[in-house]
Amino acid sequence: MRARVRRALQDTALGRAVWRTTDGMRSSRRRAVAAVDDWEAKRERARQIRAHTLDHLDYYLTMLAQRVRALGGHVFFADTAQDAVDYVLDVARRHGVRSVVKSKSMVSEEIELNAHLARAGITAVETDLGEYIVQLGNDRPSHLIAPAMHKNRSQIAQLFSQVAGEALPDDAPSLNAFARRTLRQKFLEADMGITGCNFAVAETGTLVLVTNEGNGRMVTALPRIQVTLMGMERVVPTMDDLDALLDVLARSATGQKMSSYTTLTQGPRRAGEPDGPEELHLVIVDNGRSNMLGGEFQEALQCIRCSACQNVCPVFQHVGGHAYGWVYGGPIGAVITPLLRDLDQWGELAEASSLCGACTEVCPVKIPLHDLLIGLRRETARRGQAPRPYPAVFRVWRRVMADARRWERGLKALQLLQRPLVRDGRWRWAPPPVSDWLAHRALPAVAPQSFRQWWRAQRGMGR
Amino acid sequence: MGTLRVSLFVTCLVDAFFPSVGQSTVELLERLGVQVDFPMQQTCCGQPAFNSGFADEARAVAATLLDAFADSEYVVAPSGSCVAMIRHYFPQLFAGTPRAAEAESLAQRTYELCEFITERLQITDVGATFPARVTYHASCHATRGLGIKEPPLRLLEAVRGLELVDLPYAEDCCGFGGTFAVKFADLSAAMGAKKAGHVESTGADVLTGLDMSCLMHLRGLMERRGRGPRVMHVAEILNSRGGAASGRAS
């Protein structure tokens, strides 16, 4: 992550774009939340619903699958990314699918579905405007709900102009009009629509999509086959619970009271209805989520992907989502990426946090994100994978600090040893890792008389 | 109310680098009629190791505080961060060990300095005089961790001659973050530079706060930038009786 962070910090255009997006979104969120009388009660209810559901996940997923099937839908449980991909490809092949339109799905990013579809000769088009931009740029989303925040207007105009075969003006309305025209055609032609899933209601077999652009509606109205990819944790028990979560989702995300479109889908189209999919498939995906279930990190599965933690995170605000190296950025990404994938390889993400707690403060389902980051660091250290030289540093530190007499002797030693290295009360040189501090900031010398030396001199031996 | 007895937890950082903050804390509390002692067994709350994932090391060091403050009625520290460590994480750190009850007990008896003055002593005017334009850095562990937002502001507002100016984006982290400051030094510095920019925009003569860790980081950055206000701990301002010149920059 270090190299990616360094690159991101050098990219001043990126820094400005990320700051603008996140600062705008967190201000909107703050206003929206301030306008709600019982926000804390709403958060607490949302948390309770999510915690309860996860503790009974097998029960609610069984119920959901039953209901969806009773409504005429198909349900498939995918343990791995490969299982999910194979199932979607199989459905596509059976129906001779040539073209696919997609509304936003982070699960499909996880399983790299577009690449697999392409290899099978199927064209998949992202229809969320930001995701479309990201797809044209052969890129990855850099934010949960503003996936193309890292691209500026002229970069977007360039990408669109390549598709158009002519130079397009770079104002937002023109670019938007081009996207509308181009993607409209894709919607009308597509054989299959693939969606994500904001929530699924177990009791009613409802699949819920929340969008602002309306692409979620397009994808569930026009193609004859609908495939919905759902992270297995997205289920909620009842419609009332859904309502409680909708209360907190849009406000936490963009500060809207409700997003432009909230779609509740109960099975495929019925007899006598002129449109909607003839066939509906729900793919319930694990892909590493069960690593978190039942353990100290289960709370991370409460996440409803609102992006509030990203928008307030000072690290994310400086480096954006790509620096996290995979699909999910920001505090939630730093927690779940190592758990979904591999702690040994991704544990470093948990180090890239000042533990300021801003994420925990805004999370609408009260995930203790900064505590989970500490938990990951603990787990990494337990495996002997903590970054060097810290295991050694803290072994020495413990030896000195666990005994006040050693600490006092240590202070005296430092007062002597630092002399050649200190000028005007500031360190001029220090060994690693302190040298990394000095690379950016001044560091004061150890005081010639420590507090405890002063106390001893002034007040005797203390108690 | 009889004389309150308080044990000072000075924190390792103040002990080694900023003794004047500890001295100011002692003098301030004594001036407010509190009897202060300093148990010598104390070293550090263990937070650096705890936050880095080294729980055993943290526990061994944190135990020095359980020993030092076993008999203290109140423990007061000039740091939001270290108090947050004791209040929130000591019970977790010692859970399931023979010292669990001691950790719970210490968590309940420990206060951040400003919180102690406004909430235990019920004082907002400590009789200080400090003619300067001051802005206040709300450190994360004090505000979010302990919920201490108003006490330091009330205390500073009551200081004679002091003009308190709002810091834009006050709730944003300064980027210190313990070992984060060296593990991701460039990122930490970038966060600090943004904070320093906000601080400079206030035109304040002095930047103050509850935590010397954040302040050391910010002052270190501003020294390298060659501009920015003086940096002082709140205790030093609250202990000032004369002109700004008499308040020693830590």
Add this chain to the structure above:
Amino acid sequence: MNRDFQRQARDSSPAVERGQPDAREERFLAKLRAKLKDRPKAPHPGPRPVPGAAAGDVDGLVTRFSQELAAVGGRAERCRTPEQLAARLAAVCREAGVRTIALEADPRWDQPRWQPWRRALDKAGCELLRPGDGPSPREIAAAADAGLTIADFAIADTGTIGQWTGTGRSRVISLLPLVHLVLLPAGSLVATRAVVMGRMEAAAAQQGWPSQVVFITGPSRTGDIEGALTVGVHGPGQVHVFIVDVESGEDGN
């Protein structure tokens, strides 16, 4: 709030294709059960009381609804008579450059109490495109300047209108054209989403849920290009709601 919820499930595919429970699924769920075996179970907070519909104050709801919709970039106005509707519709269409309107094949148009309002549409000075024996709703909607639907419910608190699917009713009349015109019976307006959800749940207990329910709150929008708010991304860029004082009575079919 009667609805055209059809309960019969489509059942054309063989069981295996439908992905009936199989050994894989059993293994998947057993894995979750094993993980959760020793975990203390968090209780469910319980259902919230279903709020009763506040009787009476239609004017208050209309005002609130109009304000909230305006705040998200839509417009609402009240038309107490079919004549008013005809005049206002004509004006709105002129202003928006709407010449053709795709009309949803809503069974309500055939009800006597809706007839005067239906006739008012003919006087708006636009060509009405109706799905029937000829082109499909999607073809009509894709070609029309505007789509006109009757809302099934509306929420004053958020400026939201809602529609559900049913026999003959299309998902795309309210979606494909750049302008969405909505007739909202004043009596269908309630204060909060919780009221709507409660009513829908009560109705669903009798009739099941429709295949789709859509909550529409203002125009289609995005901030994906440098955070600039842009409307009409995929769906309508304009949402215009005419709150009509249609006689109360049997809604739906």
